[in-house]
Amino acid sequence: MPSWPANPKYIGQSTLRIDAEAKVTGRARYASDIQADGWLYGMILRSKWPAAKISGINLDKAMQVPGIKAAVKARDGEFTVRFYGEELAAVCGTTKQACLDALRAIEVKAEPKNEFAVREDDAIKDGAPQVWDGVANVTTGKLRETGTVDQAFTECDAVIEGFYTTPVQIHNPMETHGNTVSWTDDGVTAWASTQGVSSVRDALSGALKLDHSQVRVLTDFMGGGFGSKLGATVEGVLAARLSREARAPVRLMLTRFDNALAVGNRPSSFQKIKIGAKADGTLHAFEMENYGTAGIGAGADAGGGGGGADIPAPYIYKVPNTRVKQSVVAVNAGSSRAFRAPGHPPAAFGMESAMDDLAAKLGMDPLEFRLKNDSNEVRQREYKIGAEKFGWKEKYQKPGSSPGVVKTGIGCAGAGWPAGGPSRRTQGEAQINPDGSVEFRLGVQDIGTGTKTVIAVVAAEMLGLKPEQITVRVGDTNFPPGPGSGGSTTCASISPTVYDICDKALQQLQTQSGIADARGDNWFAACKKLGITPLVVSGNWIDGLSTRPAYGVQFAKVEVDTETGLVTVKKVLGVHDCGLIVNRNTLESQINGGIIMGMGYALYEERVMDDLSGVVLNPNFETYKMSGIGDVPEIEIVLLNMPERGVIGIGEPATVPTAGAIANAVFNAIGARVPSLPITPAKVLAALGKVPPPAVSQT
Amino acid sequence: MKNTEPEKFGAHSRRTFLKSLGTVAATAATAQVQSVAAELEKANAEKTVGPGAVPVTLNVNGEKLQLMLEPRVTLLDALRNYSSLTGAKEGCDRATCGACTVLLDDLPIYSCQKLAIEAQGGEITTVEGLAKNGDLTPVQRAFIQKDALQCGYCTPGFIMSLTALLKKNPHPTADDVKHACAGNLCRCGTHPHIMQAAFQAAGMPVASKTEVIDYA
Numbered sequence: 001m002p003s004w005p006a007n008p009k010y011i012g013q014s015t016l017r018i019d020a021e022a023k024v025t026g027r028a029r030y031a032s033d034i035q036a037d038g039w040l041y042g043m044i045l046r047s048k049w050p051a052a053k054i055s056g057i058n059l060d061k062a063m064q065v066p067g068i069k070a071a072v073k074a075r076d077g078e079f080t081v082r083f084y085g086e087e088l089a090a091v092c093g094t095t096k097q098a099c100l101d102a103l104r105a106i107e108v109k110a111e112p113k114n115e116f117a118v119r120e121d122d123a124i125k126d127g128a129p130q131v132w133d134g135v136a137n138v139t140t141g142k143l144r145e146t147g148t149v150d151q152a153f154t155e156c157d158a159v160i161e162g163f164y165t166t167p168v169q170i171h172n173p174m175e176t177h178g179n180t181v182s183w184t185d186d187g188v189t190a191w192a193s194t195q196g197v198s199s200v201r202d203a204l205s206g207a208l209k210l211d212h213s214q215v216r217v218l219t220d221f222m223g224g225g226f227g228s229k230l231g232a233t234v235e236g237v238l239a240a241r242l243s244r245e246a247r248a249p250v251r252l253m254l255t256r257f258d259n260a261l262a263v264g265n266r267p268s269s270f271q272k273i274k275i276g277a278k279a280d281g282t283l284h285a286f287e288m289e290n291y292g293t294a295g296i297g298a299g300a301d302a303g304g305g306g307g308g309a310d311i312p313a314p315y316i317y318k319v320p321n322t323r324v325k326q327s328v329v330a331v332n333a334g335s336s337r338a339f340r341a342p343g344h345p346p347a348a349f350g351m352e353s354a355m356d357d358l359a360a361k362l363g364m365d366p367l368e369f370r371l372k373n374d375s376n377e378v379r380q381r382e383y384k385i386g387a388e389k390f391g392w393k394e395k396y397q398k399p400g401s402s403p404g405v406v407k408t409g410i411g412c413a414g415a416g417w418p419a420g421g422p423s424r425r426t427q428g429e430a431q432i433n434p435d436g437s438v439e440f441r442l443g444v445q446d447i448g449t450g451t452k453t454v455i456a457v458v459a460a461e462m463l464g465l466k467p468e469q470i471t472v473r474v475g476d477t478n479f480p481p482g483p484g485s486g487g488s489t490t491c492a493s494i495s496p497t498v499y500d501i502c503d504k505a506l507q508q509l510q511t512q513s514g515i516a517d518a519r520g521d522n523w524f525a526a527c528k529k530l531g532i533t534p535l536v537v538s539g540n541w542i543d544g545l546s547t548r549p550a551y552g553v554q555f556a557k558v559e560v561d562t563e564t565g566l567v568t569v570k571k572v573l574g575v576h577d578c579g580l581i582v583n584r585n586t587l588e589s590q591i592n593g594g595i596i597m598g599m600g601y602a603l604y605e606e607r608v609m610d611d612l613s614g615v616v617l618n619p620n621f622e623t624y625k626m627s628g629i630g631d632v633p634e635i636e637i638v639l640l641n642m643p644e645r646g647v648i649g650i651g652e653p654a655t656v657p658t659a660g661a662i663a664n665a666v667f668n669a670i671g672a673r674v675p676s677l678p679i680t681p682a683k684v685l686a687a688l689g690k691v692p693p694p695a696v697s698q699t
Numbered sequence: 700m701k702n703t704e705p706e707k708f709g710a711h712s713r714r715t716f717l718k719s720l721g722t723v724a725a726t727a728a729t730a731q732v733q734s735v736a737a738e739l740e741k742a743n744a745e746k747t748v749g750p751g752a753v754p755v756t757l758n759v760n761g762e763k764l765q766l767m768l769e770p771r772v773t774l775l776d777a778l779r780n781y782s783s784l785t786g787a788k789e790g791c792d793r794a795t796c797g798a799c800t801v802l803l804d805d806l807p808i809y810s811c812q813k814l815a816i817e818a819q820g821g822e823i824t825t826v827e828g829l830a831k832n833g834d835l836t837p838v839q840r841a842f843i844q845k846d847a848l849q850c851g852y853c854t855p856g857f858i859m860s861l862t863a864l865l866k867k868n869p870h871p872t873a874d875d876v877k878h879a880c881a882g883n884l885c886r887c888g889t890h891p892h893i894m895q896a897a898f899q900a901a902g903m904p905v906a907s908k909t910e911v912i913d914y915a
């Protein structure tokens with residue numbers, strides 16, 4: 001059985017990101033920076049109707065705009081659009097300005113439908129306009145029941161009921177979605193802003209009816225994805241078609257507006273929870289009915305390729321008597337896509353809120369209540385470490401007992417991320433040159449998590465070299481295939497793969513050079529013996545060096561101004577495990593990022609639909625609010641090192657518990673529950689009874 | 700909603716804009732009328748440029764960039780699409796994300812909100828122009844050392860904002876740093892490390908609050 005070195009030199013330390021210099025000097029070329037010879041600018045025309053029959057699109061006038069080289073329809077013939085922002089046509093030309101003019105010149109013959117549903121509560125009503133003809137908007141899954149729930153509730157000493165809701169959240173990576181695509185007689189090359197070069201290659205070749213071998217996808221740098229950039233999707237295919245028509249490379253990056261409409265989001269949730277415990281605090285009965293929307297990506301005919309809106313329940317707890325019923329609601333809005341820990345942040349918010357509400361009813365400290373009911377040993381340890389660091393015992397007061405106008409409160413919540421493990425099909429290769437230089441090539445991509453650096457760290461450790469001696473190339477479908485960067489799987493996939501490559505390389509070097517141990521000081525001598533032919537070694541993922549899942553708990557401290565309703569997060573402490581720590585500083589960055597994104601989910605972020613016009617009202621950063629540097633609290637991180645478990649991913653677990661912990665801290669501060677994310681000042685004031693409840697999307 | 704009707708675009712000049720503004724203002728009969736009239740007079744004396752491409756000269760990173768641009772082309776667009784300087788990034792194209800931040804005469808500006816023709820005559824510095832002969836600036840070095848970047852797309856903008864801050868205020872407080880970066884968004888959530896990098900670049904002490912505890 002392979003094992004990681006017992007006294008590592010680089011693994012577990014902080015190696016500076018190997019591509020950081022490229023990023024701080026502007027040298028790094030993202031998909032949106034590619035300037036292929038003779039490149040053209042591309043743009044997409046989108047539906048301004050939430051539902052319409054499109055009977056004709058005339059591109060003639062657009063083609064007459066000076067500088068325009070090609071225009072294509074998104075679909076031929078008559079078709080139906082089902083959301084504001086659905087693709088109608090695309091143009092490319094020598095300048096952005098020409099494209100803007102051309103989009104205005106496209107004639108669209110449409111019969112807008114006056115009836116549509118963009119909000120969950122409208123879509124579930126009897127007789128609601130159908131998003132998909134002949135298909136009910138609501139798809140209800142199988143009822144899941146264990147134990148005897150109704151009987152069990154009568155046996156409880158305390159029962160609470162709550163209606164916890166979470167909004168649709170938009171990914172909003174800083175680099176929008178898009179590609180530069182060049183279609184020549186030799187095939188297609190796509191520089192993609194993607195989390196999965198292989199999946200983009202497969203999708204493009206499928207849509208364009210080309211062999212996989214004729215499509216090459218390159219992603220040297222990409223500006224964030226968070227789950228929304230795992231496929232080529234419509235914009236990639238349109239760029240390729242434009243390139244074929246224009247016989248020139250086309251750079252087609254979406255606008256910020258486009259990004260809010262058509263390339264994914266996190267489904268909403270409307271969780272009706274009833275939960276009961278015995279007097280000693282033991283959870284005894286749980287019931288949840290939940291619905292949420294994945295946009296048009298719901299209903300039986302989910303043409304949008306979206307995910308569902310189901311969430312794990314009763315999340316990380318084991319309740320002997322449990323009944324769960326979940327539905328997915330189709331609305332006339334862009335389809336959901338995987339979003340950092342799909343299902344988990346809403347689940348953690350709903351369940352952890354209910355836990356604190358029940359603890360309050362029982363008169364228990366919510367941390368004690370968790371320790372009593374959470375059977376997971378790692379989280380037990382994390383709660384205890386966190387409580388001590390955070391000073392939970394000293395700081396905790398009963399909900400609502402903080403004096404004054406600005407009240408303080410503390411809260412906590414837990415996570416359990418079942419993925420984070422490896423993709424067992426990961427492959428890679430290294431080329432070791434006679435001069436001692438070495439290049440690793442893996443068909444994965446670095447989405448900002450530090451993948452390239454992790455490869456260098458593991459390779460340096462194994463070969464007895466320094467990380468800066470390792471050249472790393474990723475993001476190319478010509479390299480041995482790796483997984484898409486989703487599910488926090490990349491680190492656990494590549495680390496054992498690099499281990500295997502190095503292991504085989506050292507054996508081969510020994511055979512060829514006659515030097516028993518080619519590592520470290522012997523490296524150059526061994527490589528020199530290769531003569532004039534570089535050594536190329538392939539490897540693949542091997543068992544025993546990585547695993548899953550990851551856990552994690554977070555504690556939050558907030559201040560709530562009871563006159564304005566404003567919530568300020570003062571501190572978040574995250575206690576997280578990810579098995580063997582590979583590279584500490586990039587790990588720390590990911591946890592910071594998870595917490596900050598979770599804070600945005602808790603307090604600021606929400607896609608707002610207008611039920612009258614069917615449009616997204618906040619498709620930009622002045623109205624869709626995300627955490628800024630001024631909002632970011634003091635963040636403290638405790639990393640629980642568990643090298644005996646091997647490598648596990650961290651990207652997702654770090655964002656799971658934040659909103660629940662903050663919501664519970666708000667409850668602790670003001671003694672009233674704000675059951676709906678984002679926790680806006682209006683909702684806080686409503687919870688305090690100072691203003692009527694704001695009109696939120698509730699039935 | 701977007702207006703997708705064809706419309707004559709790009710033919711607006713400062714003069715026609717001020718004319719329509721003047722009408723509104725005159726109707727309102729406010730005190731601003733006089734100043735608007737004065738502006739109008741001044742504008743009438745100006746030569747209308749465009750809508751076709753006109754020669755534009757930009758001083759970028761100490762070099763002259765001579766381009767033919769429609770007057771409606773922004774500075775960001777000019778840099779990214781008419782030169783090889785793609786360091787300034789486009790995140791929103793509407794003055795909300797700060798990824799396009801460059802320095803114009805040492806002041807940080809959103810290059811997506813400045814027409815290229817208006818930026819003529821000024822000294823423009825992009826992220827590519829910071830390092831001299833390969834020597835990184837203290838801000839760039841601190842970003843590397845403190846891992847103040849993840850995907851890196853917002854990084855040039857933050858670096859330009861902090862470069863401008865430290866030039867003006869070499870020993871900033873935490874609030875100064877937050878204020879300077881208030882116009883820059885980062886979706887990866889790198890802010891704590893950006894704060895650390897700002898202090899490190901200023902030669903001030905930096906504390907990390909991360910601890911590793913062995914489970915076994």
